[in-house]
Amino acid sequence: TKAVGKGTGLGLATAYGIVKQSGGHITIYSEPGSGTTLRNYLPGAEAPESAPVAIEETGARRGTEVVLLSEDDANLRALTRDILESAGYTVLESQDVEDALRIAEGQDGTIQLLLTDVVMPRMNGRVLADAVRRFRPSVKVLYMSGYTDDAIVHHGVLDPGTALLPKPFTPAALACKVREVLDRP
Numbered sequence: 001t002k003a004v005g006k007g008t009g010l011g012l013a014t015a016y017g018i019v020k021q022s023g024g025h026i027t028i029y030s031e032p033g034s035g036t037t038l039r040n041y042l043p044g045a046e047a048p049e050s051a052p053v054a055i056e057e058t059g060a061r062r063g064t065e066v067v068l069l070s071e072d073d074a075n076l077r078a079l080t081r082d083i084l085e086s087a088g089y090t091v092l093e094s095q096d097v098e099d100a101l102r103i104a105e106g107q108d109g110t111i112q113l114l115l116t117d118v119v120m121p122r123m124n125g126r127v128l129a130d131a132v133r134r135f136r137p138s139v140k141v142l143y144m145s146g147y148t149d150d151a152i153v154h155h156g157v158l159d160p161g162t163a164l165l166p167k168p169f170t171p172a173a174l175a176c177k178v179r180e181v182l183d184r185p
Contacts, residue, residue, distance in 0.1 A: 013041070014146045018168050036135050038132035061179055065112035069093050069143070070100035071127060072120045076167075080115070080144075083171045084178065097123040097131075104132040104139075118145040118164075130159055142181045144169070 017028050024042040033156040043172045067089045071077040074095070074164060094100035097120060104111065116125040116134050123131075129141045163184075165177045 014024050014167060017146065024061065063179060063182065064088055065182055066090045066092065066110060067113045067123055067178065068100060068103060068111050070097065070114065070116040072096055072117060080174065083174050087175045096120065097128045100128060101131055104135045111139055113178065114141045115178065116143060118143045140181050142177060
């Protein structure tokens with residue numbers, strides 16, 4: 001539904017994942033000349049939702065490291081930044097690959113982790129990671145994606161065994177995966 005170079009078109013795949021994970025389903029009706037209707041059905045809640053689990057309760061150690069976050073979706077980027085900052089990390093936020101490269105080259109001090117989306121306009125996360133490593137050879141990389149591990153590896157975007165956090169993710173999953181990647185030798 002998007003023109004070439006105008007985004008990845010992952011919105012429906014992400015919505016589908018969230019709805020299915022929540023026990024719901026989506027119906028789609030499309031008719032040429034009339035448009036498309038999507039209906040999201042979610043199960044009703046019987047009681048008020050409990051308070052969100054604090055990151056400290058997950059067992060993940062808090063961090064003090066600097067994370068360069070590269071995510072083209074503004075809402076997800078802001079949410080991810082907030083989660084990481086609440087876990088103690090310093091977050092350098094970039095809205096696109098050009099911004100991430102500018103930050104990596106110009107930032108004083110160490111950047112321990114690049115957290116990047118795999119699929120972004122103009123450059124994929126793997127190419128971005130390779131470019132950032134020219135300025136920061138010791139930076140560790142954690143990829144995020146709405147695609148499955150198998151799809152990414154099968155299409156040669158990432159190598160098998162590469163650190164990958166599937167979207168959508170919980171704050172606890174993000175905190176644990178970041179800590180896991182940072183603690184690897």
